[in-house]
Amino acid sequence: MKKQLLYLIIPTIFYADSLNQLLEYTNNSNMLIKAKELTVKSKQKEIESSKSSYFPTLDIGGSYQRFDEKTPNLAGDISNGYAKISFNIYNGGKDSSIVKQKKDELKITQFDKLAFQKSLNLQIIQEFFTIKNIDSSLLALEKKAKSLKAQLKRVEKFYDAKLSSKDEIDKLQSYYDTNNYNIQSLKFKRLSVIKSLELKVGKNISMLDDSKFIKQSDLVLVIDESIKSLKAKDSSLKNLANSIGSAYKPQINISDTYNIYDYGRTDNLHSAGLDNQNKIMLSVNLRLFDGGAISKNKQAIMINSQSLKSQIDYKIKEQKMLFDLSKSRISTSNLKIKSSLSALISAKSTYKIIDEKYKAGIVDNIAYLDALSIRTNAFSLYQKSLNDLEVAYAIYYFYSGKNIRNYIKKKEIKWKK
DSSP states (O other): OHHHHHHHHHHHHHHSBOHHHHHHHHHHHOHHHHHHHHHHHHHHHHHHHHHGGGSOEEEEEEEEEEOSSOOTTSOSEEEEEEEEEEEEEESTTHHHHHHHHHHHHHHHHHHHHHHHHHHHHHHHHHHHHHHHHHHHHHHHHHHHHHHHHHHHHHHHHHHHTTSSOHHHHHHHHHHHHHHHHHHHHHHHHHHHHHHHHHHHHTSOOOOBOOOOBOOOOOOOOOOOHHHHHHHHHHHHHHHHHHHHHGGGSOEEEEEEEEEEEEEESOOSSSOOOOSEEEEEEEEEEOOOOSTTHHHHHHHHHHHHHHHHHHHHHHHHHHHHHHHHHHHHHHHHHHHHHHHHHHHHHHHHHHHHHHHHHHHTTSSOHHHHHHHHHHHHHHHHHHHHHHHHHHHHHHHHHHHTTOOGGGGBOOOOOOOOO
């Protein structure tokens, strides 16, 4: 007997997927998360690119010109090669504002990735326990089917002995067939949820273990990543406005160009010019008038910033509301567990009494079928209330701004001698 039990336990331990394993696999394999990781890397490269604007630029080039009709005092063929180094001494703070903006955009993508990851994890948790609920309902219906089948065979024997009527068999058969119909419907529903879960996780799923959450209800709310992303967007808009407004400030540039020349088809009338020449140039530019184009563009961006602030305030209040509701959900779930457990105990006791009376012929099949249905529903409801409590804690941890995975109980396998 012990060996048979061991054979049943071992596959569950080693082949069932735990909730923590599913979430870990999702975070490493989900294609949408990978896409967001690539977006983060792209923004990192944009920061590196924007920082390059602090460095001088170095250009090299050359040209060749030919005059078929020679111009007086100018060679017929002129070749030129040059090297130019240029540096923006001051551009109104445009470069630093762009670098800050790119850093904000990186934060946005990082927060968006984390927010999506947390939201996806919550969806997986909800589907995980939805499957658990379906499994509990299936177990209850299969037990019901077993009881109905046993009673059906018993009544058929009575009917053959002319001790019961045909309508009693028909009624039991109808309940049995309806129960099988419900079982098949639930199996398809389970398959649908499993396929949805597999799509999110990125792997095939066969068995699920009995994962549970740590029950902690004294957490302090932390602003979640979606709100942090909005704050980073607001900062990005302000830095963008600063970079645009820098066009009204002086633009100072210094450059040094070194040229080398070579001449062909020269004579007394068409002489060669300089062999080389170095040119240093300092330029200063100040925008005095543009019809207000830049100023109005900056104002439009700042209005968007004000809009974001309103969204941020709303989202903070919304998270606080959902956080408070998640606490109430836990309290309600605990009350449901107590009520459903009491109902299950009563339903089991009632069914046991009715079953004995039915076998003794004291009550009819209507009373028996009602008691059986009540016991089945009570069992499903109790199991659902237990799973709903786990989901309630997951939602609570989600709206508290914490990482849900940190609150999943670790499995400990204890072998008894």
